[in-house]
Amino acid sequence: MRLSFDEQTEAFRREFVAWLDENAxxxxxxxxxxxxxxxxxxxxxxxxxxxxxxxxWLVPGNPPEHGGRNASLVEVFxxxxxxxxxxxxxxxxxxxxxxxxxxILVFGTEEQKRRWAVPVLRAEITAALGMSEPxxxxxxxxxxxxxxxxxxxxxxxxQKVWTSGAHDADxxxxxxxTDPDAPKHKGIxxxxxxxxxxxxxxxxFGSIVSPDDLDFNxxxxxxxxxxxxxxxxxxxxxxRVATGSLGHERAMLWLSFAERLDALVEHGGDTLTAxxxxxxxxxxxxxxxxxxxxxxxxxxxYRTLAQARRGVEATEQSILKLLGSEAVQAATLDxxxxxxxxxxxPDRRSAPLDPLHSEVFTASWWERYLRSFAGTIAGGTxxxxxxxxxxRVLGLPR
Amino acid sequence: MDFELDDEQxxxxxxxxxxxxxxxxxxxxRAVVDGSxxxxxxWKTFVQLDWPTLTVPGDDGGMGMSAVExxxxxxxxxxxxxxxxxxxxxxxxxxxxxACAHGGLRTELLGAVxxxxxxxxxFAADAVRARRDGGGWVLDGSAAHVIDGDRADELAVVAxxxxxxGVFVVPAGVxxxxxxPTFDAAFHVADIELGGxxxxxxxxxVGPEVEDGVARARQxxxxxxxxxxxxxxxxxxxxxxxxxKDRKQFGVPIGSFQAVKHMAVDMxxxxxxxxxxxxxxxxxxxxxxPRRALGASLAKAxxxxxxxxxxxxxxxxxxxxxxxxxxxxxxxxxxxKVGEPLLxxxxxxxxxxxxxxLAHQHPTEAA
Numbered sequence: 005m006r007l008s009f010d011e012q013t014e015a016f017r018r019e020f021v022a023w024l025d026e027n028a029x030x031x032x033x034x035x036x037x038x039x040x041x042x043x044x045x046x047x048x049x050x051x052x053x054x055x056x057x058x059x060x061w062l063v064p065g066n067p068p069e070h071g072g073r074n075a076s077l078v079e080v081f082x083x084x085x086x087x088x089x090x091x092x093x094x095x096x097x098x099x100x101x102x103x104x105x106x107x108i109l110v111f112g113t114e115e116q117k118r119r120w121a122v123p124v125l126r127a128e129i130t131a132a133l134g135m136s137e138p139x140x141x142x143x144x145x146x147x148x149x150x151x152x153x154x155x156x157x158x159x160x161x162x163q164k165v166w167t168s169g170a171h172d173a174d175x176x177x178x179x180x181x182t183d184p185d186a187p188k189h190k191g192i193x194x195x196x197x198x199x200x201x202x203x204x205x206x207x208x209f210g211s212i213v214s215p216d217d218l219d220f221n222x223x224x225x226x227x228x229x230x231x232x233x234x235x236x237x238x239x240x241x242x243x244r245v246a247t248g249s250l251g252h253e254r255a256m257l258w259l260s261f262a263e264r265l266d267a268l269v270e271h272g273g274d275t276l277t278a279x280x281x282x283x284x285x286x287x288x289x290x291x292x293x294x295x296x297x298x299x300x301x302x303x304x305x306y307r308t309l310a311q312a313r314r315g316v317e318a319t320e321q322s323i324l325k326l327l328g329s330e331a332v333q334a335a336t337l338d339x340x341x342x343x344x345x346x347x348x349x350p351d352r353r354s355a356p357l358d359p360l361h362s363e364v365f366t367a368s369w370w371e372r373y374l375r376s377f378a379g380t381i382a383g384g385t386x387x388x389x390x391x392x393x394x395x396r397v398l399g400l401p402r
Numbered sequence: 403m404d405f406e407l408d409d410e411q412x413x414x415x416x417x418x419x420x421x422x423x424x425x426x427x428x429x430x431x432r433a434v435v436d437g438s439x440x441x442x443x444x445w446k447t448f449v450q451l452d453w454p455t456l457t458v459p460g461d462d463g464g465m466g467m468s469a470v471e472x473x474x475x476x477x478x479x480x481x482x483x484x485x486x487x488x489x490x491x492x493x494x495x496x497x498x499x500x501a502c503a504h505g506g507l508r509t510e511l512l513g514a515v516x517x518x519x520x521x522x523x524x525f526a527a528d529a530v531r532a533r534r535d536g537g538g539w540v541l542d543g544s545a546a547h548v549i550d551g552d553r554a555d556e557l558a559v560v561a562x563x564x565x566x567x568g569v570f571v572v573p574a575g576v577x578x579x580x581x582x583p584t585f586d587a588a589f590h591v592a593d594i595e596l597g598g599x600x601x602x603x604x605x606x607x608v609g610p611e612v613e614d615g616v617a618r619a620r621q622x623x624x625x626x627x628x629x630x631x632x633x634x635x636x637x638x639x640x641x642x643x644x645x646x647k648d649r650k651q652f653g654v655p656i657g658s659f660q661a662v663k664h665m666a667v668d669m670x671x672x673x674x675x676x677x678x679x680x681x682x683x684x685x686x687x688x689x690x691x692p693r694r695a696l697g698a699s700l701a702k703a704x705x706x707x708x709x710x711x712x713x714x715x716x717x718x719x720x721x722x723x724x725x726x727x728x729x730x731x732x733x734x735x736x737x738x739k740v741g742e743p744l745l746x747x748x749x750x751x752x753x754x755x756x757x758x759x760l761a762h763q764h765p766t767e768a769a
């Protein structure tokens with residue numbers, strides 16, 4: 005046990021930090037053009053993502069041809085940590101970067117990697133993730149969007165929902181039912197579906213934040229023809245891709261919660277200091293609780309990192325997601341209430357805008373509170389996480 | 403950052419768990435509670451194993467280990483509701499002597515620990531004053547809620563002097579100590595009357611380095627108490643898991659019900675959260691990291707949250723079967739809760755952690 009990383013890791017950190025100092029985008033340019041959804045990458049951000057890719061700093065764990073430098077797990081972590089610390093978003097198409105491209109890199113053919121994974125990483129195209137359906141949320145394997153293989157193409161019919169950024173995305177990585185007679189986990193396949201395919205309709209809808217907050221989509225498939233070569237992984241083996249994809253999502257999730265908690269300490273602490281509330285006993289209690297959660301999450305995350313490094317399969321992603329998402333929610337609510345009547349204004353930012361990051365991270369306390377439910381719902385609800393921990397970690401009967 | 407116990411630490415944890423599992427069963431704790439055993443046999447076992455010297459430096463005859471090993475050990479002792487003065491001796495007295503005493507007395511006192519003598523600390527700078535008196539010191543005031551203050555061989559009193567905080571080491575029997583009742587009868591807490599107690603010149607230590615040493619020793623004490631809380635909470639969870647896997651109602655184990663599962667998971671997460679912070683606090687002490695004050699408060703605050711939830715859910719999940727004297731749950735429940743108000747409450751440490759972090763914030767707010 006020790007508090008510091010080894011010298012090799014710190015040297016890696018210094019190299020990345022020096023590169024960031026030299027190459028990070030101009031905040032003024034970034035302020036002029038903002039992203040409007042999670043698959044809308046402004047021109048400056050495309051250039052930025054491409055620059056990171058070319059320098060091997062976009063996904064350092066990847067080989068150079070996929071935007072990396074074959075970095076170790078701990079180095080990948082340090083890279084994420086520095087981006088978080090500096091409030092820099094590596095990609096304004098986060099699902100593309102962290103779920104879709106890695107899924108294709110793991111399960112796709114060389115041709116599929118060339119056609120979709122690399123362009124997503126280089127910000128030449130954007131991608132959305134088509135998983136949830138109106139009747140398949142927590143029970144994802146119950147999805148019903150149907151794809152029938154007919155010669156050299158699939159014909160897709162059905163509906164996806166909660167598809168973030170679909171209206172701005174070039175392709176959707178969609179999970180579809182290809183064998184309705186098989187047990188539910190065994191009849192699913194994974195397809196890359198271009199969003200300009202005839203018969204595909206996207207309908208963005210407002211989130212709980214605002215009718216104008218358009219990121220979620222309903223996506224309707226009406227006899228959409230998809231070339232058979234767009235099948236990722238094997239036919240009927242899509243569940244493996246799905247769990248792999250969620251695995252990617254879960255593995256990165258704890259760090260995103262740790263960054264949110266760090267930001268809450270920073271933005272919350274600044275706000276409380278500015279408002280002269282730092283001697284209020286209730287504020288000290290809730291802020292102290294946030295600090296405990298922030299440190300605990302990071303420490304538990306470090307432990308899973310050490311386990312992963314030793315090749316031990318981490319059973320703790322669910323714990324980190326549960327603890328992190330609920331801590332963010334509690335602390336955000338505490339801050340909203342600490343604001344008093346000033347918390348009523350939904351346009352009053354909680355912190356100065358970070359030009360190189362997504363705007364939602366400095367939105368009003370009210371908006372941040374609402375968005376905290378994304379953490380406790382998406383990617384497996386807190387209740388599902390508790391079931392997973394109870395059964396897989398504590399050994400309780402199903 | 404390497405936040406895993408290394409092989410030697412894991413081995414220590416395994417060895418301690420094995421030994422205390424054997425040597426300190428619930429029956430022993432019950433015997434101590436009903437007065438038919440005084441726990442001295444268990445203490446002798448610990449002394450034979452050199453455990454009380456865990457953090458006594460090697461040059462002074464001890465094992466020379468760090469606060470991390472101490473916390474690992476204390477967690478296991480909390481898990482069995484250890485009835486000996488191990489906590490006070492190792493996490494309070496030894497750190498105070500190590501950090502504040504010097505010269506021949508330091509060697510003598512640490513040597514005595516190696517020989518099996520026990521110690522306690524009255525952190526009583528707010529309540530006890532020490533004045534010069536001829537060649538020595540005289541104390542005035544009384545110290546409340548001193549862990550093992552009634553039975554330790556030596557008592558280190560932290561008192562205020564004209565030259566700042568001082569430490570005065572008083573042998574047992576010199577000050578009037580009265581054990582106070584607690585709901586955990588295997589855990590000793592005492593009030594000590596120190597008015598008029600004379601302390602020889604060689605047994606008093608004052609000066610800026612003593613004040614700093616006391617602060618550092620207190621961080622170790624706070625972390626040690628948090629570790630005991632985590633260990634006892636862990637025992638409660640283990641008992642609860644056994645119960646809800648076995649106990650059937652409506653034809654199925656009650657642990658298959660989601661309402662029950664989710665409570666057990668919340669207990670587990672609370673324990674993991676607190677344990678991580680205990681290890682962090684110990685690590686900041688071991689590496690003398692500037693975050694050690696913050697670390698200790700985070701550990702105590704998280705341990706307080708942990709025992710609160712674990713005790714509430716633990717009793718609830720056992721149902722009527724846990725609501726008996728016969729069920730061992732009550733032993734560990736008591737140990738989990740006894741440390742909460744001592745050496746600073748959960749709320750005080752939470753606020754303390756908040757203050758330490760807020761002191762570094764900037765007074766800016768978005769328009």
